[in-house]
Structure formats: C-alpha cells, structure tokens
Amino acid sequence: MRRVVIVTLDGLRRDFISEANTPNLIAFSRQAQRFEDYRTVFPSCTRVVSASLATGCYPARHGLQGNSVALMEDGQLVLRDAGDPEFLQHKRRITGSSLAMPTLAERVKSIGGAIIFSNVSPGAAYAHDPDGYGHVYHRAGSFGPGRVPVSVEDRLDVTLDVAGDRRMTERFIDEVLAQRRPAVAVLWLGEPDHIQHEAPLGSPEFFEVLAAADTHAGLVIAAVEKLRAEGDDILLLIGSDHGHETVTGIIDIDAELVAAGLKAGEGSTDVMAVSNGTSALIYVHPDHAGIIPRLRDFFAGQDWVGKFFGLDQLETIGQRPDGGLAFAISMAASDAPNAYGVPGSSLAAKPSMGKPDRLGCGQHGGLAKYEQSPFLMVSGAGFRPGETSDDYARIVDIAPTALRHLGLDASGLDGDALQSVPVEE
Numbered sequence: 001m002r003r004v005v006i007v008t009l010d011g012l013r014r015d016f017i018s019e020a021n022t023p024n025l026i027a028f029s030r031q032a033q034r035f036e037d038y039r040t041v042f043p044s045c046t047r048v049v050s051a052s053l054a055t056g057c058y059p060a061r062h063g064l065q066g067n068s069v070a071l072m073e074d075g076q077l078v079l080r081d082a083g084d085p086e087f088l089q090h091k092r093r094i095t096g097s098s099l100a101m102p103t104l105a106e107r108v109k110s111i112g113g114a115i116i117f118s119n120v121s122p123g124a125a126y127a128h129d130p131d132g133y134g135h136v137y138h139r140a141g142s143f144g145p146g147r148v149p150v151s152v153e154d155r156l157d158v159t160l161d162v163a164g165d166r167r168m169t170e171r172f173i174d175e176v177l178a179q180r181r182p183a184v185a186v187l188w189l190g191e192p193d194h195i196q197h198e199a200p201l202g203s204p205e206f207f208e209v210l211a212a213a214d215t216h217a218g219l220v221i222a223a224v225e226k227l228r229a230e231g232d233d234i235l236l237l238i239g240s241d242h243g244h245e246t247v248t249g250i251i252d253i254d255a256e257l258v259a260a261g262l263k264a265g266e267g268s269t270d271v272m273a274v275s276n277g278t279s280a281l282i283y284v285h286p287d288h289a290g291i292i293p294r295l296r297d298f299f300a301g302q303d304w305v306g307k308f309f310g311l312d313q314l315e316t317i318g319q320r321p322d323g324g325l326a327f328a329i330s331m332a333a334s335d336a337p338n339a340y341g342v343p344g345s346s347l348a349a350k351p352s353m354g355k356p357d358r359l360g361c362g363q364h365g366g367l368a369k370y371e372q373s374p375f376l377m378v379s380g381a382g383f384r385p386g387e388t389s390d391d392y393a394r395i396v397d398i399a400p401t402a403l404r405h406l407g408l409d410a411s412g413l414d415g416d417a418l419q420s421v422p423v424e425e
C-alpha cells in the first residue's frame, strides 16, 4: 500500500541539525535524501506555510496572505488573526473560499484520505483541510469529514509543549500509522518553534526542547521502518516550515505611518500595517489608493525596512495585490549573532493586537537568511538514500511530491515533484 507521512518540526533551522543536537535526524539523513537549498514562503509564517504545503501553491493562488491579514468586509479593511479557529470559515463567508486551491486532504479523499495531527495554532492546523475532506486533530477542536466534530474520547487534548508533542506523537504512531493507515498522514509538532519564541536561540532551554523534538521524530522514523518491513510503500518527508531570527528591535509601523502623515490615525483603516513577525503586509483601502506612491517613497527611505515589494513586485514573492494588499515588507536583518553566538538578527513589526515579540528571542516571517532556511529530508521511492542534494526545493513542492508517490496528477500547481529517481508507476 502506498502512503505518505509528513512530519514537521516547527521552526527548526537547518543549521541546528547536527550529530550533537539532533542525532535521530542525522541517522535518518543516512537513509534519506537531504535538501540543502530548501526555501519557505513569504511571509515565513506557520499558517501560510501550512496552506502552501497543503495546496502546493503560493499565497497568490491559495489566498491566505499572512498569519494575520486584513479582509475587505462591508467596504472596510478589518484586521484578522488567521490563527483564530474560525478564521478560514469566516474568510469563506467573506471572500467565497477558505483556501482558493484544493488541499492534499481533498485530493486524496477517495483514495485513503488524510489525517492531520497539529500542535500549533488552530488556524495553522485547519489550513490543511478547511473544508473538511479528511480528519484534522487539534486542541481547539478535532473534526472528521464534513467538519463534523469527532467523539469526545477521540479528541486531541494536548498542551503546546514537549509533553503535548510527545502524547500527540505516540497517538499518531499507534493509531494513525499502525491502525487507520490513511493515504496522507501529517504530524506537525509545536516544538522547537514554541520555545524559540520564549527563550533565546542556542540557550540551554532551547537545546533541551530541540533534543525532545528530535526524539519525537526518531519515534516516527522507527515506526515507519517497521511498517515498511511489513510491506508498506511509505514516502516519509521530515522537515520544518521556517527557521528563526533573533529579534533585536520592535517597530510600530502604524505609528511611523501616522507620524509621517501617511495614515489618518491610530486604528484607522485607510492604511493598515499588519505585522507578520519579522515582516509586515501593508493594506491600502481603494478609496485611498492615491497615497501609494508616497508610501513607496517612505518605505524606500526607512532603515528598518530590509526589502519591500510594491503592487507590481508582489508576484515575485508569491503574493498578489488582492483585497487591498499594496506592499509587503521584510524587516531589516543581518547575520549578527545573538548572546549565544547564533547568527541571524532581525527587527520585528509590532502587532496591533497581541503582545510584541520578546527582544533576544526568536521570530520569523520575513526573507532573512535563517528564517528562510528550513530543513527537508525525504526517504522512499524516488529519493537517493544518504545523498545531500543542492537542488533548489520549496515548501510548495511537498504536495506534488506526495501526489506523485500516490500516483495522482500533480500538474498545474506552483510546486514540482521532487522525486529524482524514476518511480515505478
């Protein structure tokens, strides 16, 4: 039986993978093909990556522009947190679709289905299957086909920490891999992302959690080996969704815009800067589109802006100017090390809701080197065991790779199947 198993260690930077830090991943790399030029999407945020991984498309096509976004509702721009459990259901009512491209869960619904176990934000979990074709398990609610809640005993009630990841992993192995055996099984661990937002990269607390995440990956690797020995043809993809940079400063972009006379006032909806960690999406209400050239000049002159992309450049980063999106900003970043000698520092954009990031801890969302350096290792048919590949690979390649393993059509997506060895059809 052909199956695909996808494991994500949320937020793990490629350069933290080593014999000392992640012995299980290093052992796996001897039987897997390792992609050393693996890139994520913009913004490099979990909800956007989840939607891009599930659809094989960039935000320009699936339509989830950020971890937080502005939606045009009744003629007004409204700030929305895409992590909210109801966000994609709300977005469907407002825009006509939750995600505008089919997910893996939809594509495999009649050939074994998909089961997703996720321990990150509700919005990121549900982005794998917002329209209810398979099963999604999350502490905010677990759903089967038709988005019907599962029974009380079947819920996934786990905490967002190492202990919760452990319980989720054990259940995933015993129940999903060994018994229910879906065509696509996804295990999305909350660590080491969660600790990196709370403690400095390279700190003792960080390494302790990283070791646990590596152990959890090791449990899945061993379980898949056992199933393969029993005859299952499993493609196992283990990777991360983005890396982290160390936050060295917080910029309140809305306040900067007000001070520059480019936004009416705090909380006004003519121009809105929506923080996505170390990046920001700038929305302009169509009635105020005349201000766009002045905004462009303003961003070009700010030292807190690393890179910015206007209306005609959004496409180059996988976005498009829908719903008032006018600019995307990746905050200024450098290779400067943090207190523990870990390279990669960035400014972060202050969120309008919620608390700002902790200085000296990790964040992501932009285009800087380390947040754009997730890892990927793949074992199974079509991949060369033990080989390190310098080929360019992307988050959007995961869905086409999974579809190819399952013998399904993967044409017309933004990504390409990564199998380099001819696979028996």
Ligand SMILES: [Zn+2]
Pocket (backbone or CB within 6 Å): 010, 011, 045, 046, 193, 241, 242
């Ligand atoms: Zn993440």
